[in-house]
Amino acid sequence: MQKRTILCPTCGVPPRPGTTICPQCKEDLAALIHLQSLPAIYYNEGVRLAGEGQLDAAIARLLLAVGRDPSLVAPYAMLARLYARKRLWREAASWWREVLAREPENAAARAGLTEALRREAARRRERWAIPLGAFLAGAVLIAVPAGARLLRPLPQPTRPPIVAIAPTLRPTATPVPTATPTASPSPTPAPSPSPPPDLSRAVAQALRREHEALAGFTVTQDGLGIRLAGQVPAMHLKYRAEAAVRRVRGVSWVDTSGVRLAPYVVQPGDSLFAIAQRTYGDGRLWPALFAANADQIANPNLIYPGQVLRLV
Secondary structure, three states, X not given: OOOOOOXXXXXXXXXXXXXXXXXXXXXXXXXXXXXXXXXXXXXXXXXXXXXXXXXXXXXXXHHHHHHHOOXXXXXXXXXXXXXXXXXXXXXXXXXXXXXXXXXXXOHHHHHHHHHHHHHHHHHHHHHHHHHHXXXXXXXXXXHHHHHHXXXXXXXXXXXXXXXXXXXXXXXXXXXXXXXXXXXXXXXXXXXXXXXXXXXXXXXXXXHHHHOHHHOOOEEEEEOXXXXXXXXXXXXXXXXXXXXXXXXXXXXXXXXXXXXXXOOEEOOOOOOHHHHHHHHOOOHHHHHHHHHHOOOXXXXXXXXXXXXXXXXX
C-alpha cells in the first residue's frame, strides 16, 4: 500500500521529517496523521488476523479499511483471497471485480476472477447433480413396470368369416380441382428482452436477518445492482449490510453511499473515546468526532448528556 503525504490543513505543507509539527503554524498534526493512517492500520491488522486463521475477524478489519479509503486495491484483493479460502466463490468473484474496476490490467485479479467463476459454476452443477440423478432414477423405476406390462403379448381376437360381395359400379362425376388459397406467413415478432429478476424482496429479507437495525433500509434495484439508503447507529452495521446484500443470489453490485450514521445522543458517563469506540469501532477516531462537532464542543474532555453529536 502506498504511503500518502500528510499536509497541514491550514498551511498546506507537510510536517518536519521525523516529527508531527507543522513548520509554519507549529500545529501538532498527530491526530490527522493517525486518521489518514487508519486504512493501512486496518489492512495490516487484517493480514495479521488472516495469518492466524481468524478469517471472519480479518474480513471485518479489511471492510473497515475499504470503508475508510475505497480507492485502495490491496484490501479488496485480500478480501477476495479470504472469501476464496472460505470457499465462498461468488463473494470472492465480487471482490476480484472490485480490484479490476480499479486496476483493469491486474493479471492476478483476472486469474482469481476466472478461477472463482469456474469454482462457482462447478458448485452449482454439483448441487443440482444429486437431485436430478434421484429424479431420473425414480422415473426409471416407475417406467420399467409400465413398460413390462406394455411388452406382454396381447390375445388375438377371433374374426368372423369374410363374405365377398360384388360391388355395384355406378358412374361418378370427375371432381374438378379447385385452388386452395394459402395464407401468407405473418412476420415473427422479435423477442423482447426479459426484465431483470426482482431482487428487492430477497435483499430486504437478508437485511432483516442480518440485524434488526437494517430492517428500515430503503432498497432500490438498478438492473442487477442494489442501492441502499438509511441510517445505522454504528459503522460496522454499514459493512454488514453490504456483505449481506452481496450474498443474495443475482446481485452484481451494491452501492452504500446512501447509508449514513445516525446522530448520537450523549448519555451520562460518555466520553468522545467511548462514543467513537461504540460507533466507529475504534476509540482512536475520537478526533474525527470532535472535529465534526466543533461548533458545540469547546473542550473534548467536556461533553454533556443530551447533546446530539453528528457522526461522519
